[in-house]
Amino acid sequence: MVKAILHGCNGKMGQVIHGICAEDNGIEIVAGIDVFHGIQHPYPVFQTIADCETAADVIIDFSNAGAIDALLDYSMKKKLPVVLCTTGLSEAQLEKVKQTAAQTAVLKSANMSLGINTLMDLLKKAVSVLSPAGFDIEIVEKHHNQKLDAPSGTALALADTMNETLKKETDMSYDYRYDRSTERKKREKNEIGIVSVRGGNIVGEHEVIFAGTDEVITLKHTAHSKAVFAKGAVEAAKFLAGKAAGMYDMSDVIAASGA
Numbered sequence: 001m002v003k004a005i006l007h008g009c010n011g012k013m014g015q016v017i018h019g020i021c022a023e024d025n026g027i028e029i030v031a032g033i034d035v036f037h038g039i040q041h042p043y044p045v046f047q048t049i050a051d052c053e054t055a056a057d058v059i060i061d062f063s064n065a066g067a068i069d070a071l072l073d074y075s076m077k078k079k080l081p082v083v084l085c086t087t088g089l090s091e092a093q094l095e096k097v098k099q100t101a102a103q104t105a106v107l108k109s110a111n112m113s114l115g116i117n118t119l120m121d122l123l124k125k126a127v128s129v130l131s132p133a134g135f136d137i138e139i140v141e142k143h144h145n146q147k148l149d150a151p152s153g154t155a156l157a158l159a160d161t162m163n164e165t166l167k168k169e170t171d172m173s174y175d176y177r178y179d180r181s182t183e184r185k186k187r188e189k190n191e192i193g194i195v196s197v198r199g200g201n202i203v204g205e206h207e208v209i210f211a212g213t214d215e216v217i218t219l220k221h222t223a224h225s226k227a228v229f230a231k232g233a234v235e236a237a238k239f240l241a242g243k244a245a246g247m248y249d250m251s252d253v254i255a256a257s258g259a
Helices: 012-022 065-078 091-101 114-130 153-169 227-240 250-257
Strands: 002-007 027-033 058-061 082-084 105-108 136-143 175-177 191-198 204-211 216-223 246-248
Touching (some): 002 012, 012 027, 058 227, 065 082, 082 227, 091 246, 105 227, 114 227, 136 153, 153 191, 153 204, 227 250
Parallel strands (some): 002 027, 058 082, 082 105, 105 246, 175 191
């Protein structure tokens, strides 16, 4: 039985993860961390992670960027593996993630769903064929009106996947363009446009458009429930517990499960 600390236990994703773990015999939440204490749990909830002395095998994080530095300090100090799901991290925080991975196991993913990670594999093939053929690439991502960061971490991860693939195979490299309203000029060939939509309670939708001459190819993933991310995070936590220090991602979880 994997024992986990749930960082951000009273947030929307934290509550979904709590429910999944309650029905999973392979993992148990032994402590929670959240500044909000208005929800009762069968485990102790601490306002800051520094206050937590509960023994555990792994941390599952779905919090906010402001809480990440303290989380990483704790993880390094305790040599405790962490599944890091919070997006919108600064460059300094991303560097600190690398430092943490030198001390303990860190699994960082912009999106925990199996579908999105499969989409990333499909994009590697698509960009290898379509980009050299002159296709323009645009990404449209949609999320609920409470999401703080834009573009989404997943949209950036999709763009990075394509960019890294091209860098390995050719001398091509893309710039990311988030706003075309600031200047009037034609679209550059070496750019990926990323558009963010925020509205209602959209869980998450990512559409990658390859637009060529007289033909358009669209690859799209839609999440209908937060449960797809929560399930992935729980599987990642079970995978990461006991692993050696280093950086991991969802492709490692998928490979280990034989999916």
